[in-house]
Amino acid sequence: MNCLLCKENEANQTGSHIFTHSLISKCINEQGKNGRDREIMFGFSQSGEKSLFVGRKVLPDNLAEVLGRELTDDEIENNTNGAVVDNIYCSNCEKLFGIIESDFSSKILTNIRDNGIYSYEYPNNILIRLYFYIQIWRASSYSYNDWCLPNKAIEEDLRKYIYEGCLGYEKGLSGSFIKEIVKYPLIVNYLETPEEESSSNLIFIPKTNNPFRFFLCDFVIEFFEDSSNKPLFSEIQNYHGLNDDISEKDINYYEDTFIIRNIANTKRKKIIDSYCKEEYVVGEIKRIQDLFVTEYKKINKRIPTDETIAKFSLEIAFGAGEVPTFQALSDERIETVVKKYIEF
Incomplete structure (x- = not known):
């Protein structure tokens, strides 16, 4: 099988994350624990099927506190992390993902979580788009929890943006690429979350469209498939109160400055x-x-x-x-x- 991103090399990479680990680890890891293999993840497919994954380093006492019991034999046998995949991407493309993920973590993620900075100009607006496009595209191309973008032309657009963007990110991106990548309306919501409440956030893709929504720990991404117009904020579905006070500036579309929408902990x-x-x-x-x-x-x-x-x-x-x-x-x-x- 060829790599889903470059479509050329053999898909030889193992242990690839659908969602960047540093983005979601606060939500899935044992309280206060860092690193991989400490996950406790509950999954729900688009059809409502439940799944459970427990990392091999999770302490038995912590597991008992969450589940109220030990793992069953069936759960042990089927203990597979649905957010980690093998032989979908090649090792070269995994490194390309890493360029964007690493830069986003140091330049954007830390500034949002620790410093409350929610406004980013070029080239960071491109970095933000590439990063979240990676999350959306990987979920769609792999059909994570049975979800995918229904319009494969849009999925292909994202693939091309990611591949070209990753390849040219450090060398410099063309003007035509910069103009093209910002054409899809995008809202990035940041959920203020006290450290001790981080595990109460969610990782799932609800059954919504235009926008498609992605709950990724303390971020909620809203991606619009219609690139011909900026959506009217008054017409956006108010999903469980998420969008009840949204404004036009929160919708990033051919933007000069990318706005992260901050949502207070009470909300x-x-x-x-x-x-x-x-x-x-x-x-x-x-x-x-x-x-x-x-x-x-x-x-x-x-x-x-x-x-x-x-x-x-x-x-x-x-x-x-x-x-x-x-x-x-x-x-x-x-x-x-x-x-x-x-x-x-």
Whole structure:
């Protein structure tokens, strides 16, 4: 298989990250731990399928605190990090990614997180675009969690920008390239997050389009596929309160200065809570209800009453408030509650 970026060399690189590790590590690593192999990641595909990955250096006590239990045999057997891939890119292109990732980390990421600098002029606006285009394109080209850009011409545009941009970044980029790469409207939101709350942020791609959204730890990227016009901020979907006070300056489009939109911690928590309650928890409870009805009919040869379904649902939902959501809606707890009501 040839490398997805250059399309020429053999895809010989192993251990490639779909999302840059320094971008998401605060969200996935054990609290206070740095480096790789310390991840605890919960994943959800576009179809709602759940997955779990635990890094090999995660301490058992910390894992028990998060999950409320030890790993099952199936989880140990299927313990694969879906955000790390083998033989998709070549070693040369992995080094090209590294040029942009390293420069972004030192020039942009640190200044945003530590110094509160949210405005960047050329050439840093190009660096920001290249960096986040890399995240979007890698997710799409690999179909991360079953997601990809529906318009393959746009995916190809991003690939060309990344490849040409990485190759020419240190030598100097052409004027035509600089004009071309800024044509897609892009919003970069930074979520102010206290260090002790960093693990409460999310890494996922919701089912939205125009803009496509990417929750990447303390950043939310909004990418618009229509390059012909700057979108009207008044027409942008207000996703769980994310965009309720957006302004025109927050939309980067043929920009001279790239603006990072800063979102205060109080609002960050409301956005995360809204998503968890209105989409994840509600969706999971509906799925669990359907499972309960199916199992109830199978055992009792009749459909449960509305009252029984309501009581079951309340117990599931109430549990989601008593323990961490992943524990409350885990397969083990669901099975326990289902058996309780079927046996009753």
